[in-house]
Amino acid sequence: MRTAFYVSDGTALTAEAFGHALLSMFPTEFRHKTLPFIDTQAKAEMACKQIQRAAEDDGEPPLIFHTFVNVKLKQRITQCGGISYDFLDNFVGQVEHELGIKAKPKTHRTHGVHKDYNFRVEAINYALDNDDGKKLNQLDQADLILVGVSRTGKTPTSLYLAMQYGIKVANYPITEDDDFERLSLPYELKMQRHKLFGLTLDSQRLHEIRSQRREGSQYASMQQCRFELSEVEKLYRKEAIPFINSTRFSVEEIAAKILAQTNLQRRRY
Amino acid sequence: MRTAFYVSDGTALTAEAFGHALLSMFPTEFRHKTLPFIDTQAKAEMACKQIQRAAEDDGEPPLIFHTFVNVKLKQRITQCGGISYDFLDNFVGQVEHELGIKAKPKTHRTHGVHKDYNFRVEAINYALDNDDGKKLNQLDQADLILVGVSRTGKTPTSLYLAMQYGIKVANYPITEDDDFERLSLPYELKMQRHKLFGLTLDSQRLHEIRSQRREGSQYASMQQCRFELSEVEKLYRKEAIPFINSTRFSVEEIAAKILAQTNLQRRRY
The missing domain is CATH 3.40.50 (Rossmann fold)
Known part of the structure; x- marks a missing residue:
């Protein structure tokens, strides 16, 4: 080779x-x-x-x-x-x-510490503090709030957007018990609805991912995955939440698609 | 402009x-x-x-x-x-x-989902599960274990290495109470000492970072920062743990330096 x-x-x-x-x-x-x-x-x-x-x-x-x-x-x-x-x-x-000017190359210039650097570290800390619906009292500081059922890629996407672009992303899991029955969003999310963005997956892919975690469980069953995804997509449509199906996309692609759809400012360089 | x-x-x-x-x-x-x-x-x-x-x-x-x-x-x-x-x-x-062959460009090829993709998501989950010394029973799965006093960049560095390279990184905070008095490492870390890598900062920078979090506290004081950094660097030397001072480096640079010093395999691409 x-x-x-x-x-x-x-x-x-x-x-x-x-x-x-x-x-x-x-x-x-x-x-x-x-x-x-x-x-x-x-x-x-x-x-x-x-x-x-x-x-x-x-x-x-x-x-x-x-x-x-x-x-x-x-x-x-x-x-x-x-x-x-x-x-x-x-x-x-x-x-x-x-x-009409000469280049002045400096080592470490491209990936060095510049004025937006602290913002990136803050954004990473924000993503960690506001992962998986941990806190609902900091959503006013979010640039973006990702929603979706369990294991649809909310956490990696939040961290990537923070790391790469300095965007503050919270994420919130839509779970069957609380939200599906009423098919509605918690009050705190409704107040920030302009920041919401949904993730979804093909049911086969979600079944595979959940099976790696809890094989043979109700949670990982095709039936459950199909039900949750169909309900959550109904919710997205009803609430006019933009969303993407990320089945065939890497975290870079998902992030780029979200940025293209939301017109969020890329803070990094 | x-x-x-x-x-x-x-x-x-x-x-x-x-x-x-x-x-x-x-x-x-x-x-x-x-x-x-x-x-x-x-x-x-x-x-x-x-x-x-x-x-x-x-x-x-x-x-x-x-x-x-x-x-x-x-x-x-x-x-x-x-x-x-x-x-x-x-x-x-x-x-x-x-x-001697023709190029066959495909859209999305560079940043698409390929064979190492699941590994990256696993590595991100591992970094989150093993952040800040949360677990000591999964260290045998780590590729690398970052150590350092509070607020020296362990978490962003762990996440970046996971996201960018699919490397499984745990991180462990060296705190005054447990470790400085005895100037020794917990047993679980000693068992994995070949995986340890230390981070350190200039005391002025650490003082600034900690002050943003808890201004005026003992924790953020120059005296405390100076003491902790000097003790932890002694610990690194005593235990022959490689380390870098990351004061002037971005997370990309810190990650690249760690990879260069440890010869860890970059799994991505």
Whole structure:
């Protein structure tokens, strides 16, 4: 198997994003190696040795996706016998030309601590404090309130939106006993109805997820899953709560879809 | 202020990563607009109108960073009067040449649901269940156990590692009463000492963070912060626990540094 390296004098997150996006277009499997913080000549030598060893072991040169601020270190990495892809180099000149100013690269700039950073940590703490309907007295501070039946992805989605975008997300479980009989929302949620967003799943998928947790239970049965999902979707429609079926989506996709539908501000950069 | 658009027929996460990395090299401020899921001609027309309006409002053409799978939609977006940067186009040919095969782009491929997806959700649930020393009987399942005094970033770091890389991270607070007097670790942590990683902060920063929570308290006082940090760093040294001072780092940087030092497998992608 051929090796793909992601190398940088920073976190290498940009190099990874860049390389993964490109390689995901090919039906080829790679061994992935990320080498972050290659910020001294000594570390560049070590990285170079790893690249050379991979070339020998694989019998073909590795692909190297890199984003360096330090030019000398970059040069060293491009001379180790790999095939080098430098996406910054290709575009910086074009952007300089368009803006009429010179680039001033700084290490750690992209994924560093900037003015919105504290907001992200606050948003994560908020999501944890307001997970699973734990508190109903902080909903006025929420940017968004996710609702749905048990195990439809409310918690990961809340945390992702907080972590990635600094959005304050509470989530509230719609449970059979309290809410389905009356098919109504608790008073506290009704007061914040403009912030509500529903999640739903195909019943087969919910059955699988619940079965991993409590196999053979009433809670995990197809019948119960089908009943809860059909009732909750009725509730969404009745209350005009926007919702998405997240069965085929990753947490990144669910988050992007919610943002696109709600016009919430992305606070991060 | 000039506008930068991030446009895609998928989540636009790659377009954002690409554009942000480039623009972070320039000391210019931009208004950022992300337009994800532009996957029909009608949506492309709407996006085009937004781009044209921004050009008029700003008095200069917006920058457009895009990643499209659908060629017709891409063409429409590049003809709206913005300056277009297409990083895939620039590199796909080079990679095709190197691999000797043709690219087969699929929408949603980069940030979609793939084989490691369930693992990420499991890792998030694990991090939540094992946050703040809640459980000590699941530490054998941890890939990593973060330790540190209160408010040194253990929870956001655990969640980020779970979300981004599918790594199972428990975290345990070192508190004065139990641990500092004896300067030792609980038995359960000692049994997993190869998994331990310490976080620390500058005392001034810890004082600020704790003051936001409980202003004027003994807990937030400079004296207390200084004492706890000095004791916990002694503990790390005595027990040979690797640690980092995260004062100037974002959660992305802390995570990347921990991965670089521990050689943990990144499960995602």
